[in-house]
Amino acid sequence: MFDYIRNFFVNLGTSWTNWLNSFLPEPAVTVVNFLVIGIILVMMPVIATLTLTWMERKVIGRIQNRIGPNRVGPWGIFQAIADAVKMLVKEDIVPDGADRPVFNLAPILIAAGAALLWAVIPFGRGMVGADLNIGVIYLVAVGSITTVAVIMAGWASNNKFALIGAFRVVAQLLSYEVPMILSIAAVALIAGTMSTMGVVEAQQVPFALLMPVAFIAYFVAGSAEVGRAPFDLLEADSEIVAGYFVEYSGLKFGWFYIAEYGNLFAISAIATTLFLGGWRGPFSHEVPALGPLYFIIKTILVVFLLMWIRGTWPRFRIDQMLGFAWKVLVPATLANLLWVAVILKLPVPQLVQWVLMLGGNLLIIFIAATMLGRAAKRYAEAHNLNPASSAV
Amino acid sequence: MLSQYAFIAIFAVIAFALPVIGLVMAWFLRPKKPNPAKNATYECGMETIGDTWVQFKAQYYLYALVFVVFDVEAIFVFPWAVAYNKLGLYALVEMVLFVFILLGGLLYAWQKKALEWH
Amino acid sequence: MQQLMFIVISAVTLISAALVVTTRSLFRSALWLILTFFGIAGLFILLHAEFLAIAQILIYVGAISTLIIFAIMLSRGVMDPNARRFNDQWGLVAGFAAVFFVLLTAIMTRVPWQTTMAPAPMAAEAIQLLGRELVTPYAIPFEVASVLLVVAMIGAIIVARERES
Numbered sequence: 001m002f003d004y005i006r007n008f009f010v011n012l013g014t015s016w017t018n019w020l021n022s023f024l025p026e027p028a029v030t031v032v033n034f035l036v037i038g039i040i041l042v043m044m045p046v047i048a049t050l051t052l053t054w055m056e057r058k059v060i061g062r063i064q065n066r067i068g069p070n071r072v073g074p075w076g077i078f079q080a081i082a083d084a085v086k087m088l089v090k091e092d093i094v095p096d097g098a099d100r101p102v103f104n105l106a107p108i109l110i111a112a113g114a115a116l117l118w119a120v121i122p123f124g125r126g127m128v129g130a131d132l133n134i135g136v137i138y139l140v141a142v143g144s145i146t147t148v149a150v151i152m153a154g155w156a157s158n159n160k161f162a163l164i165g166a167f168r169v170v171a172q173l174l175s176y177e178v179p180m181i182l183s184i185a186a187v188a189l190i191a192g193t194m195s196t197m198g199v200v201e202a203q204q205v206p207f208a209l210l211m212p213v214a215f216i217a218y219f220v221a222g223s224a225e226v227g228r229a230p231f232d233l234l235e236a237d238s239e240i241v242a243g244y245f246v247e248y249s250g251l252k253f254g255w256f257y258i259a260e261y262g263n264l265f266a267i268s269a270i271a272t273t274l275f276l277g278g279w280r281g282p283f284s285h286e287v288p289a290l291g292p293l294y295f296i297i298k299t300i301l302v303v304f305l306l307m308w309i310r311g312t313w314p315r316f317r318i319d320q321m322l323g324f325a326w327k328v329l330v331p332a333t334l335a336n337l338l339w340v341a342v343i344l345k346l347p348v349p350q351l352v353q354w355v356l357m358l359g360g361n362l363l364i365i366f367i368a369a370t371m372l373g374r375a376a377k378r379y380a381e382a383h384n385l386n387p388a389s390s391a392v
Numbered sequence: 393m394l395s396q397y398a399f400i401a402i403f404a405v406i407a408f409a410l411p412v413i414g415l416v417m418a419w420f421l422r423p424k425k426p427n428p429a430k431n432a433t434y435e436c437g438m439e440t441i442g443d444t445w446v447q448f449k450a451q452y453y454l455y456a457l458v459f460v461v462f463d464v465e466a467i468f469v470f471p472w473a474v475a476y477n478k479l480g481l482y483a484l485v486e487m488v489l490f491v492f493i494l495l496g497g498l499l500y501a502w503q504k505k506a507l508e509w510h
Numbered sequence: 511m512q513q514l515m516f517i518v519i520s521a522v523t524l525i526s527a528a529l530v531v532t533t534r535s536l537f538r539s540a541l542w543l544i545l546t547f548f549g550i551a552g553l554f555i556l557l558h559a560e561f562l563a564i565a566q567i568l569i570y571v572g573a574i575s576t577l578i579i580f581a582i583m584l585s586r587g588v589m590d591p592n593a594r595r596f597n598d599q600w601g602l603v604a605g606f607a608a609v610f611f612v613l614l615t616a617i618m619t620r621v622p623w624q625t626t627m628a629p630a631p632m633a634a635e636a637i638q639l640l641g642r643e644l645v646t647p648y649a650i651p652f653e654v655a656s657v658l659l660v661v662a663m664i665g666a667i668i669v670a671r672e673r674e675s
Contacts, residue, residue: 034399038406046410088414089421096431102541108411115407119400129403130396133637134564137470141564144572148544151579155537159433167452167583170576174459177572181466189473194637247433251418255411319508322455326507330462330498334491337469341484344476394512397555450670453580457666460573461659467565468644468655475641483645490656497660506667 008289010126041118041129045111045262050080052261056307063311087254095247097158106153107248107255113145114262120196121269124279124291128197135196136184139270140177143225146263147173150244153256157247165243168318172224172231175322179329180221183214186337187274189344200278208275210354213336213361215275217329219302222267224321226260228306230313231321268302269295276302332368336361454506458498465494516556523549536582544575561637 004011020029054069054077061068069076094103120135122128132138147170154166188194190210191202208215224231245256272278276298279291316324339360343353379385472487501507526545533539547570554563644652 030395031402034402035406038399038403041403042406042410088418089423090418091423091425092418093426093430095433096428097433099535099538102538104415108408108415111411112404112407115410116400116404119403130399132396132400132560134470134560137467137564137568141567141572144568147572147576148541151576152541157433170580171452171455174456174573174576178459178462178466181463182469185466185469185473188470189476192474192477194470194474250422251414255414323507326458326498327502331495334495338488338491341476341487345481345484394555394558397560450584453577453584454666454670456573456577456580458663460569460577461663463569463573464659465656467568468652471561471637471641471644473641475638475645478638479642479645482649486645486649486652489653493653493656493660497663500660500664501667504667504671506670 006287006289009124009292010288037129042115044118044265045114045258048265049258049261050084052265052303053080053083055303056310059304059307060311063308084254087251087257090250092250092252093247095158098247099156099158102152102156103247104252106149106156107252107259109152110146110149110259111255111262113142113149114259114266116142116145117263117266117270121266121273122197122200122278123295125284125288127279127292131195131197134194136188136194136199136274137181139196140181140184143173143177146225146259153248154244157244159247162244162246165246169227169244171318171322172227175325176221176224176231176329179217179325179333180225182330182333182337183211183218183221184274186211186214186333186340189337189340196273196278199274200280203277203280205354206275206277206280210357211275211336211340211361212358213332213364215271216365217333217336218271218275219305220329221325222271223306223309224325226263226267228264228310230309230316232310232315264306265299265303268299268306271302272298328368328372332364335364339364458501458506461497462494465490512556516553519549519552519556523553537579540575540579540582543578544571547571547575558636561640 017029017033020032024032057079058068058076069079072078072082094100117139119129120132120138122131150166150169150173154162154164154169157163187199187207190207191199193199193202245253248256272295277294278298279295281290281294284291284294340357343356343360346353346356348356468490469487472483476483523546526542526549529542530539530546533542547566550570551563551566554560554566
């Protein structure tokens, strides 16, 4: 009995498969299993939206000294469901001159892209939709579906704010994809594999401790990819009235919203998988059923960090944002990649390698911070700003 | 290996089906009362001014091009990274060379202010 | 099953490729092109070349198609819905394409392809193998690729600078 609970989720899966096997032929069992796993995973963005919107409004509310939602259900926990019902029954408005097929396809595409990410994210040992050999690049490649959907939405709306918003989003997505891929490449380098399961198995020490540069770069790039504050100038309400989905209403807008929160949750889950040890934790090898628990806790912590940043940081300007990606993150992640490669070839014990990696990373952070500080000072002098008030 | 991708294919079908089902459901539930004012393009409550297809700056194109270059570079890094443990020192030297050539390109773009936003 | 998948994916690829050249709106052409890229990625997967498939999606869908759409947005007049679908040279181009097709078919049917292939390496090792080949026998092309990328970037910057000044 205890053995069954120890690896509860995998055993449950085995029992389920055995039960199916008793009355279904082999290929049908596979298909049914694929469908069941697929339907569970596809719900992840929806679940994320229902829980994280409530959490976000509570967290931001507390940061801003408010209470947050408190009317629908105890502590307002049914607020998200009320919002979902509202989305479902709202009138759908298609603006004149819109390119209808493209306009309707864009929200479907963006929601599908958000769901597809979950196919390779491991929740625990042996608990992954598909353990692809190229898992970590799959995560980046699926993100390009989002780019396409954003361009489609902006173009089809026949609205210049939507079009400008879409172009800004795409410029941001493109610029931050480069440091993101490079930080993931460093992970693949240490792990020696691109499978997400393999990356988690390889993390005797969470990679965030070995390569803080890669982790920070991923974290920043991730929050930029999902358009979170301080990178939310894409939907800067005061300038371009919410950006590329300004013309969407009802559930079509809803899918953009769900994709946004689904991606927020996915980015946190990927950061957990690649840098924070995924489902690993104390006793996770003896009791694999603890894995998903650790995974969810770590992911929620990363989500909380992102919300905290959103509640406290002012918005970036577009030139600052793009400059930061190309002039700080790209050189830093490249330096980290080469440094890790050099260390891996040094004939010293593993522990020494780890210390050297961390040391080199701290040096990179120090250099980057110093250069940023100097640039900020130069900028302040050039624009006659008071250095004390504009120090970054 | 193909069975993994069979899952991805089935999953992709489900992932597309879910939003479609949602939209079909909403189609039955929601009111449908369009009128010209409602369907007009939104522009801060004013009549739309000018054409939607404003011409874009070459800046965007330049960004996309620099991105393509680095994207291709990054995809080259991955097979190298996976095989790295089994390779000799020459793998390190070659990748350092590869990255430094590209860093030269980045520095050039930086110097020419191609990375600035005007 | 694989045969069926091959037929479906090829059909999607070919039909969307045909739509790329016949669609009136340039933007929609670009969207059909993206579907074509996905189809090609699917074909790579059927050939057990998963790394190529994902590179296809990452580079062509993620980067090249965005570049194409940006180029469309930058050029004036393409948004005209009454634009002609074909320009004056379409006959010439179609002729060239036909000749090229015949040539390619002739080459492909004449090459003595190895039909009894050794079993393909396991996928995880295939990527490692690719990485090793890249830095051992193909080290020079690998470095030249880097130079090529830089040249492309510098060229684009120079052209864009000229436009502005």
